[in-house]
Amino acid sequence: MKRIEHIGIAVRDLKSAERIFEDILGEPAFKRESVPSESVNVSFFQTGESKVELLASTSPDGPIAKYIEKRGEGLHHLAFAVDDLNSEIERLQEMGYRVVSGPKEGADQKMIAFLHPADSSKVLVELCAPR
Numbered sequence: 001m002k003r004i005e006h007i008g009i010a011v012r013d014l015k016s017a018e019r020i021f022e023d024i025l026g027e028p029a030f031k032r033e034s035v036p037s038e039s040v041n042v043s044f045f046q047t048g049e050s051k052v053e054l055l056a057s058t059s060p061d062g063p064i065a066k067y068i069e070k071r072g073e074g075l076h077h078l079a080f081a082v083d084d085l086n087s088e089i090e091r092l093q094e095m096g097y098r099v100v101s102g103p104k105e106g107a108d109q110k111m112i113a114f115l116h117p118a119d120s121s122k123v124l125v126e127l128c129a130p131r
Helices: 014-025 063-071 085-094
Strands: 003-011 031-035 040-047 050-057 074-081 099-105 110-115 125-130
Touching: 003 014, 003 063, 003 125, 014 040, 014 050, 050 063, 063 074, 085 099, 085 110, 085 125
Parallel strands: 003 050, 074 125
Antiparallel strands: 003 074, 031 040, 040 050, 099 110, 110 125
16 A cells, blocks of 8 residues: 545535535645546545545445445545556455455546445445556
């Protein structure tokens, strides 16, 4: 693991959440994009070497909509940058960690995979590598 790549925050309304984080961080989002495979629109804020990623569902039955329905808005995942996604997945699986999703294409030109939160103190961990 190289560093925290980003912190993902599930939100109901992307524009409202962007205004809040623009206020908090003192600058606007640097990127907004759609990830149809995940039924989300995302917005990124740079903060030092890491980012804040706001995630808003584009579908009432998408994973973020379901997450918000069950748990409410807030911290969704913690993403770590890795050099080689497949090697990291293999290393972690050998130690007993389960991959629940991925590897697949994600936002911000990344290949991603998610580890099962039950294996990591109930934190959804995302691994990110450049495409």
